[in-house]
Amino acid sequence: MTEMSSVFDGLFNSFYQDNNENITSSNNTLSSENIPTNNISKSENIPIDTISKIETIVPINNIPESKDKNEFTFLETPNIPKEQNIFNINSFVSELRENDAKKNKEYSLKNTNMSAYDIASGCIGKIVMKILNHPVEDYGSSWLPVLMRGYIGNSIHDFIQSESNQFTETERSLKIPSIHFSGRFDAIIGNNNLIEIKSCTYADYKKIIKNHQPRLNDFYQLMTYKYILENYLEEAQRQPRETLRSDPPKQREYNIDTIQFIFVCHQIFAADYDTMGQAINDVKLIKQMLGSKHNQFYFITSLVIDLTKLEIDQYINPIKQKIERINHYVSLNKLPDKDDEFINNKDCFFCLYKRNCPYR
Secondary structure, three states: OOHHHHHHHHOOOOOOEOOHHHOEEEOOEEEOOOOOOEOOOOOOOOOHHHOOOOOOOOOOOOOOOOOOOOOOOOOOOOOOOOOOOOOOHHHHHHHHHHHHHHHHHHHHHHOOOEOHHHHHHOOHHHHHHHHOOOOOOOOOOOOOHHHHHHHHHHHHHHHHHHHOOOOOEEEEEEEEHHHOEEEEEEEEEOOOEEEEEEEEEHHHHHHHHHHOOOOHHHHHHHHHHHHHHHHOHHHHHOOOHHHOOOOOOOOOOOOOOEEEEEEEEEEOOOOOOOOHHHHHHHHHHHHHHHOOOOOOOOOEEEEEEEHHHOOOHHHHHHHHHHHHHHHHHHHHOOOOOOOOOOOOOOOOOOOOOHHHOOOO
């Protein structure tokens, strides 16, 4: 277990305890004002057996199996003339795989920086290999549906940012060449409330509502932005605009004492559910948790954390240490030591370097 992982694991054990009456849930906002430093209040358990069950949808019989193990089998309308031009899903998947590998290669060759997400959740080996352009055997993503998830997530960001006038700034670039960092925060209100918009599955959304706490990686992503804004603002603001994906932060000073997550539940992917009935039951459960049976926007909620109630150093120090360690290895043009505490060889599924990884 790494030092940073240990801090991660203990985060919410020291985050909320006692003073449970300070946590309320209304209008889809999980309010954490006067947030205690101990255990978070838990939502009352809702008996699963009180929720009506939905029978599993009966599958269509006689769907032919594909002879090619790499080919997907889909339903198609019968009796279509062979000469008729139709959209072919197997061809689309092949196109998607080819385009994805091409984009990943182009991005990898150009990207020589770490992101806030890297710092919050990435193995230090992967980050250093990315910055040093370590060889990649296969640039294709391990799970192609993640591409559609990305598009949906980006659309949700765009929708919320474009339809609301509540934000002081949105999509601000933080490029810090001196430490090989490049990222963008979603939004800020005033100069103190840093906001992250996160899309998630029903399974994650249910946990967030039940526990009144963000996902750990999301928390540390915002804390990384806080650290960068408060320590590297001048460098971020003097970067040439043509080198940035969006405008840099515009204010003279930022004092982040509040972070806010806007969680949007939007899809059923991967192994979240085996049947549609499970998903429908979870929707009902989520509405009960929020006390909003007839709320059309049950799929969006907000969680606010008052940072003044926390011992900030125990969360900022691992971030600072990891950034320094990454730059140390990069300056030496060497990969991290195998016993480095920031090595994580248990989260390799999406890593492009896993086939040539010395840490597995």
